[in-house]
Amino acid sequence: xxxxxxxxxxxxxxxxxxxxxxxxxxxxxxxxxxxxxxxxxxxxxxxxxxxxxxxxxxxxxxxxxxxxxxxxxxxxxxxxxxxxxxxxxxxxxxxxxxxxxxxxxxxxxxxxxx
Amino acid sequence: xxxxxxxxxxxxxxxxxxxxxxxxxxxxxxxxxxxxxxxxxxxxxxxxxxxxxxxxxxxxxxxxxxxxxxxxxxxxxxxxxxxxxxxxxxxxxxxxxxxxxxxxxxxxxxxxxxx
Numbered sequence: 001x002x003x004x005x006x007x008x009x010x011x012x013x014x015x016x017x018x019x020x021x022x023x024x025x026x027x028x029x030x031x032x033x034x035x036x037x038x039x040x041x042x043x044x045x046x047x048x049x050x051x052x053x054x055x056x057x058x059x060x061x062x063x064x065x066x067x068x069x070x071x072x073x074x075x076x077x078x079x080x081x082x083x084x085x086x087x088x089x090x091x092x093x094x095x096x097x098x099x100x101x102x103x104x105x106x107x108x109x110x111x112x113x114x
Numbered sequence: 115x116x117x118x119x120x121x122x123x124x125x126x127x128x129x130x131x132x133x134x135x136x137x138x139x140x141x142x143x144x145x146x147x148x149x150x151x152x153x154x155x156x157x158x159x160x161x162x163x164x165x166x167x168x169x170x171x172x173x174x175x176x177x178x179x180x181x182x183x184x185x186x187x188x189x190x191x192x193x194x195x196x197x198x199x200x201x202x203x204x205x206x207x208x209x210x211x212x213x214x215x216x217x218x219x220x221x222x223x224x225x226x227x228x229x
Contacts, residue, residue, distance in 0.1 A: 034217075036220070043117075043118065043205065043220040043221045043222040044157070044207075046217050046219075049215065090157060092157075100170060100214055101159035101162060101172070102149075102157075102159060103159065104149075104156045104158070105156060106155070106156040
């Protein structure tokens, strides 16, 4: 089955700094990859997804992610962090070996400091 | 913007009791899912549901769990005899289509605490 690993359970950045949240996937077939964000007391909201159309995917709130097959990675980036970006971020995968269920990583908590 | 809703937001129950968690998916969606997140662990898939039957289920989804769409709007998860280890956040999700790249829309979750 497909799986993802998120490196770093907590990431802290200064406001205005680059945000980089790491996600590596394991899959023997082309996967579908997703990044979700969870703000406090809210549900999971889709930031962006990779569905094999383009390797650089742009999402909401200025986030983007690049699918790199050679590195089996799908890291999430944002050029300049805002205080409002503080949240929990989840990478997830679905695909032929895992069916329609999303297989999530453990999540990364992003802290943005003034 | 349409959204998935879940009730209650929090539930506390005694071990061995039955609980029913409720979800109202987005109105024109046809595919429904339950996930759970035990504190400090990752979000885990429980079950998917379409056309009044289970499509897929994980090994977590054993005989103590059941799902139902009792009417045209609600989607429920029942835990027959709760155990301490069922304490978790339970998320409902829905999609409009049946593709693996389909976006799943999640509700805010129900936090279940079993004492």
